[in-house]
Amino acid sequence: QVQLVESGGGLVQAGGSLRLSCAASGSRFSINAMGWYRQAPGKQRDLVATITSGGSTNYADSVKGRFTISRDNAKNTVYLQMNSLKPEDTAVYYCAAGILSRTYWGQGTQVTVSS
Numbered sequence: 001q002v003q004l005v006e007s008g009g010g011l012v013q014a015g016g017s018l019r020l021s022c023a024a025s026g027s028r029f030s031i032n033a034m035g036w037y038r039q040a041p042g043k044q045r046d047l048v049a050t051i052t053s054g055g056s057t058n059y060a061d062s063v064k065g066r067f068t069i070s071r072d073n074a075k076n077t078v079y080l081q082m083n084s085l086k087p088e089d090t091a092v093y094y095c096a097a098g099i100l101s102r103t104y105w106g107q108g109t110q111v112t113v114s115s
Contacts, residue, residue, distance in 0.1 A: 001026050002025070003024070006020060006108065007022075007109065009110045009111045013114050014113055020109060020111075022077065022097075025076065032097075036095060040091040048093070057069055067081065078095060080093070090111060092111075
């Protein structure tokens with residue numbers, strides 16, 4: 001059973017930083033792309049950033065220059081360094097991992113940015 005466990009969310013003031021982590025376990029197969037998505041109250045879940053197993057990255061325009069995604073393939077872990085946080089970054093952040101033809105999701109971690 002594949003499990004993704006996120007950590008690192010919390011409450012921070014505008015302009016502050018947080019680092020999210022997501023560790024994947026339970027897979028017999030290699031993990032392809034990993035990524036972070038977020039969902040604010042009353043809104044759809046949106047892509048924040050993705051990273052392939054080879055390290056190629058993709059970011060939403062709203063976070064470019066402020067957020068950095070990285071991964072440790074040996075640990076099956078993906079990170080999201082979030083700097084210069086804004087109140088509009090407030091959301092539940094979900095980790096995702098692609099294994100074979102399926103996408104697995106974490107349980108989500110709350111990030112709240114106060115103004």
